[in-house]
Amino acid sequence: MDNEIVVKHRATNDQLQPKWAKNTLENDLFGTSIPKVNTVKELLETIGRKFTMFDxxxxxxxxxxxxxxxxxxxxxxxxxxxxxxxxxxxxxxxxxxxxxxxxxxxxxxxxxxxxxxxxxxxxxxxxxxxxxxxxxxxxxxxxxxxx
CATH class of the missing domain: 1.10.1720 (Proline Oxidase; Chain: A,  Domain 2)
Structure with a gap:
């Protein structure tokens, strides 16, 4: 595969994955409490900071x-x-x-x-x-x- 195609494919996946994750998770989780992010990694980090484990x-x-x-x-x-x-x-x-x-x-x-x-x-x-x-x-x- 050409590197340019791989980069485009990767960029498309990075944009689609947060949308998929947001649609899969509870809607009320994403009201105003979770800001818009560009990657799934950023989404998970944001959720992790917002909802810390209660020990x-x-x-x-x-x-x-x-x-x-x-x-x-x-x-x-x-x-x-x-x-x-x-x-x-x-x-x-x-x-x-x-x-x-x-x-x-x-x-x-x-x-x-x-x-x-x-x-x-x-x-x-x-x-x-x-x-x-x-x-x-x-x-x-x-x-x-x-x-």
Missing amino acids: KNDKHHYLNLLNSTMYDGVSGLREQIHKFSSCYQKLSAIKTDLGEDFLTWSIMKSLHSQFDSIKSNYNTLKVQWSLNEMTVILVKEEDEGRG
Whole structure:
């Protein structure tokens, strides 16, 4: 294909795509709230600036999970710690940095009485366990409790 034809085709597509997108999306979205744009990229950027994601519900949901989830003794501690870590990472992604010590505290709080000696030991230490250290210690205790 000749470069001139490609450029003309591209220019036509760039002009048609915003029209198609505007006709496809809700009409009331484009009253006076969204200005006229020339490309789909500009349209999506404009919509993105106008309608930012509301993170309060997500923050509330993940904080509740961290605060209220209790270890069930069935799924395994690695899976439990992974769930907590996932919630923590999602909170960090929406700019809610609680610190790794909060994650550690949440995990310890979720454990049942089988782990009381480890919880007591942890609370008397002056140093914080990293997530990896805590995982190794708890999984070892879980394995010994099963054996």
